[in-house]
Amino acid sequence: VTAAVWGPPVPAAFYDQPVLEIARRLLGKTFCHLVGATLLAGRIVETEAYASDIDEASHAYRGRTPRNAVMFGPPGHLYVYRSYGIHHCLNVVTTQVNGPASAVLIRAMEPLAGLEYMRRQRTGARDSALLCGPGNVCRALGIDLRRNGYSLSEDPLRIEDAPKPTAPIVVTTRIGISRSAELPWRFYVHGSACVSRRDRQAEAAIERQQDSVAPA
């Protein structure tokens, strides 16, 4: 366990902010899962926000059920659910007091530690694709329904602070949903090799914006 990727977790207060703010600010941070003596860690490069009030795609939109209960708070916990009967998806709960149930889906990371374990979980995948896509993230990190409701401020899970990405953040629409599909609630680090799906139009818009600020 190297100190470089096993520092202090972000303060619990971090998770008590509006969900869109957290979805952006999670980019660049280090997600850690300690499996036995093996530290698994990745740099978060792609997230999606889900909120219950105006977002029909949110699992919490139609109210509380046994499955989505942890989405209703407190914030700073893991919401894990089974997807398509085969995969798991991992969310960070961001529900504030008296606010709508909300969470951030972690869609992709760059592997930082525990690559051997991840390769075993994901035989055949390139290293850059080990944590590419929400189902693959859970597979590679050994996360399943048993981790649902776990705190991100206690072992064996944590998110650590890390320098903000220097690359721009691309803002675009979410993947794999049919309702509220137009909301620009997906965020990813421009140029990362580990993003699950790029949006060339959104990237082109950013480049135009940069040109106008700092012409070549």
Added chain:
DNA sequence: AGCAAGATTAGC
């Protein structure tokens, strides 16, 4: 009790 849909993925 039955059934349609799903925050996905890998492979053809």
Added chain:
DNA sequence: CTAATCTTGCTA
């Protein structure tokens, strides 16, 4: 583009 695979939550 489609199958795989199974749980959830809604409808009857």
